Amino acid sequence: MTRDLDAFDLDDFDPADFDRRLHPVRSDLAAAAYRGRATSARFVEGTAMQVAADSVALRPAPDAARSIDTEALHGETVTVLETREDGWAWGQLSTDGYVGYLPQAALVPAGPPPTHRVAALRSFRYPRADLKFPPLGCISLGARVRVVDRTTTRGLDYALLDDGSAMVARHLVPLDRTVSDWVAVAEAFLGTPYLWGGRTSLGLDCSALIQLAAAEAGIAIPRDTDMQERAAGTPLDLAAGFEGARRGDLVFWKGHVGVLQDARTLLHANGFTMTVASESLDVAVARIAASEWGAVTALRRLTIRS
Template sequence: MRYAICPLSVVPVRSEPSDTAEITTEVLFGEFFKVLERRASWSRIRLAHDGYEGWVSNKQYTEIDKQQYDDLCADKKEVFCAQSVGVCKKEDGTSLPILIGSRLPMYADGCFSIAGEKYSFDGYVACGKKPKSDIAKVARGFLNAPYLWGGRSFFGIDCSGLVQLCYRLCGRKLPRDAKDQAQGGEVLSFIEEAEEGDLAFFDNEEGVIVHVGIVLADHMIIHASGQVRVDRLDQTGIYNSQINKYTHKLRLLKRM
């Protein structure tokens, strides 16, 4: 078994070993994974933080040994970049942009290292479990970010990526996809029971969960649809006042 870590700002994870294959998620700087299969140009990986699998280019990761991987898994004090775009400095003086949600392994006193290479970062960081109300505050920081299928950054993010990332920045773990996120938590019977930070799930005509958003106060919801936006939420679903119609049909509300 091989192990690796992401040394770049963001790396696409694809459904097949090809540059033209669908992007199913992204790996952010500092996230680490197992290499399940390595071919000439591509590797099939499994991300440590959510178990998601897919293909990444061999040019876009750095290998680490099993001890380094185990140490990263054992590090319970997860520290993340907490600003939309930050800049970390390498030992050679060059800069590397990193995105909100990037992992800063073994971070201490403004410094951390990846595969033996030392970095410094003096930007805002997030660490530890935050109150549930903070989830909505973090989500508002993504307002107007464009929608991107498989995206996990301010420059492109999908609905479940937004939810997972906001929860993670507040010290809470969720699966990557909306249908899997919907499997956890406690079902709420009425929308009046929902609090800021709870999740609302939406289905299609076949009853499949296809969308998720974060509940806000006053029957509002923040979600990624075209862009990260705030809309009204009621027992029917999401109502977009700009086009005067419902865009998503409510399936269930959950407290995670």
């Protein structure tokens, strides 16, 4: 199963300074765990909240006009450290430790923990166990729900959720269920639009593609490309080039990442096609070196632990 925030030693990412993306520390406020380590004016324990929206953007500032950093998925937990009169909350996502601002309206108090996650690219939530009813929303791969019962309507099995809604049961798996080929999950995103900061099957960026797909194999990795280049899997010898490269190896550039489908084919969400696309590794390396991110900076290999 995938592990949440405690899977990472977040201090390893930036030993010199607090990274605003991973450390809930401001000059005026910080999480209580940073007492004695930060010089903030006030420290708080925070309140566990849960994402009730289909998904919600996290931003670096309480401003809807700012570009998003990432997205929190339905059912994920956020430790809220501050709620503001203008409707924004500041907190930390439990799944990968990301810190940011999000609308309070997207959150509800955390209840009993989820039991299942969405394993399809996306799936509808219905007001009752009947696909003919207008859906309440559409949640993406990796979203979390709590199943309390099951029923069958006209031969189709539904999972009944603790909020009274229903979902097609085959689109859900228990939280501890994993896949053996996480690259196949990434391949299912082919054609998905590229979206800076996106983390859903409606639009996502290069590092989110890797993070979401790897999570289906129980591999918890950080959110952004620079974090993944430092902490995801184990490094390979870049001096050897792509000799010995295999399916599932990660290829990094400064600000970009893709995964090998085989020794000569790269899969990546990218701003060139504006989609998740598959292309010749040689073609991608040459194009990116000439016009985008420069030379390859690292190769890393993820390991699935049984």
